[in-house]
Amino acid sequence: MTFGTYLYGDGQIEINAGRRTVKVEVVNTGDRAVQVGSHYHFFEVNPALRFDRDKTLGMHLNIPAGTSVRIEPGGTREVELCEYGGTGRLVGFSGLLNGSTVSHPARIEAFHRALELGFQGARAQQDAPQNPAKKKGAH
Structure with missing residues (x-):
């Protein structure tokens, strides 16, 4: 066995099953490569990465x-995120967000x-978008 080798059981492996996903295009406007780990809150990744942050609050790489995932300087990459x-x-x-992804005030502050x-x-926005996963009337 080699260090870093993944050993899987038989059958298909499905990660993040049943979670909402979104794809975003990311551009690295900086002068250094940026690497983002699997569980990093994507909304809060390196400020030099340009993408629609509105779509990514409460999401991480799928x-x-x-x-x-590594994005080279000046590079563009589409990534899939999940809740x-x-x-x-x-x-x-x-x-940026130190609280609940479903708290409207915490989202606005982020x-x-x-x-x-x-x-x-x-x-800039008057109001942050509501979490689409939150049902109307739910607390």
């Missing part, structure tokens, strides 16, 4: 755990922080 499982509470990363800190693809 790739196997422990793997990553986080669990309670939707995210803390850390770049400090969008404002991204804009203030110069994250590419962040847009």
